[in-house]
Amino acid sequence: MSVYDLVGPLLRCMDAETAHGLTIRALKWGIVPHQRVVRHPSLETTVFGRNFPNPVGLAAGFDKDAEVPDAMLAQGFGFVEAGSITPLAQPGNPTPRLFRLKSDEGVINRMGFNNKGAEAVARKLSMRHGRPGIVGINLGKNKDTTDAAEDYVKGVHLLAQYAAYVVVNVSSPNTPGLRALQGREPLERLLSRVHTALNEAVPSSPPPLLLKIAPDLTDDDKVDIAAVVKSTGVNGLIATNTTITRPDTLTSRGKNEVGGLSGKPLADLSTQVVGDMYQLLNGTVPIIGVGGIHDVDSAYAKIRAGASLIQLYSAMVYQGPALVTRILEGLIKRLQADGFDTVADAVGADR
Numbered sequence: 001m002s003v004y005d006l007v008g009p010l011l012r013c014m015d016a017e018t019a020h021g022l023t024i025r026a027l028k029w030g031i032v033p034h035q036r037v038v039r040h041p042s043l044e045t046t047v048f049g050r051n052f053p054n055p056v057g058l059a060a061g062f063d064k065d066a067e068v069p070d071a072m073l074a075q076g077f078g079f080v081e082a083g084s085i086t087p088l089a090q091p092g093n094p095t096p097r098l099f100r101l102k103s104d105e106g107v108i109n110r111m112g113f114n115n116k117g118a119e120a121v122a123r124k125l126s127m128r129h130g131r132p133g134i135v136g137i138n139l140g141k142n143k144d145t146t147d148a149a150e151d152y153v154k155g156v157h158l159l160a161q162y163a164a165y166v167v168v169n170v171s172s173p174n175t176p177g178l179r180a181l182q183g184r185e186p187l188e189r190l191l192s193r194v195h196t197a198l199n200e201a202v203p204s205s206p207p208p209l210l211l212k213i214a215p216d217l218t219d220d221d222k223v224d225i226a227a228v229v230k231s232t233g234v235n236g237l238i239a240t241n242t243t244i245t246r247p248d249t250l251t252s253r254g255k256n257e258v259g260g261l262s263g264k265p266l267a268d269l270s271t272q273v274v275g276d277m278y279q280l281l282n283g284t285v286p287i288i289g290v291g292g293i294h295d296v297d298s299a300y301a302k303i304r305a306g307a308s309l310i311q312l313y314s315a316m317v318y319q320g321p322a323l324v325t326r327i328l329e330g331l332i333k334r335l336q337a338d339g340f341d342t343v344a345d346a347v348g349a350d351r
């Protein structure tokens, strides 16, 4: 029996945001037991020039202010993404804004980029600078900003020097107007400016630039995004953020809350987007697959659809951090059974 078998049910009795806050505090205090580290040559992978000990990462939104990246790496994740971070601190939307959809193993959130701001996060990250472990930085824009690109540029100037990779997040559903930045012209302009800023901020070795996209894109949107990714030299895609759709299969009481849906009910939709983008880009641009990963099958499906790396968040709410170990052990077996020497060999196998 793990500690989480005892603590998990207690946390799930609480309001979801209170439980999250307590979890972050426990991680900061160092009272969360580390998970057994799963290391295996087949799990090691090099993507956009970075060496990952395993392909399973912590998705953005769990550690918005980069308070516990090392504690989460100690939970077995191969990498951690902090954020989304906006230039100025902001409170986000009024509570309640985080809802468990228990019977669906889903989550709905309308947090609205609550975070302490880029300067505070830069101070935190400067303290861990030089430690091993891959920590990516996910950037957003402040709610009231009119020149969105300027916010991402500010984020780059303050944070890129600490980032193993930088994510431009234009896909959260809880900031008005944000997802419109996924359109062809605005996206091209935005990414060109961010690219320039990255080269100014870290001229010797600018970190890779990734774009995080929504699952609710039309086929035309996907074609446009693929074209922009190619023309602007983006190094990777993260697919996907939460969905504003509500599958008919949902049964939980909170299913009609406004916000983005994540967890199990998102799994197939986001795998479809991973596959579509992999095909549109002919496998030339690495994809981080995220959305509804809750066991080894859903993790492996993302990889076979075209994901070089994967991330998760919501399933941890239901299963605790031991899920990472279970997925890694399962992946080793799946790769072996299918005759793949490494995870990289399985990427896009279904396409």
Ligand SMILES: Cc1cc2nc3c(=O)[nH]c(=O)nc-3n(C[C@H](O)[C@H](O)[C@H](O)COP(=O)(O)O)c2cc1C
Pocket: 059, 060, 061, 062, 064, 083, 084, 098, 107, 109, 111, 113, 138, 169, 172, 212, 240, 241, 242, 262, 263, 264, 266, 290, 291, 292, 293, 311, 312, 313, 314, 315
């Ligand atoms: C409470 C919560 C907050 C989130 N905040 C962010 C965020 O700030 N930036 C971001 O890019 N994605 C955010 N996400 C989306 C996740 O990173 C991920 O893309 C999505 O939840 C799908 O993965 P999952 O089904 O494993 O949770 C958030 C998700 C949740 C549940």
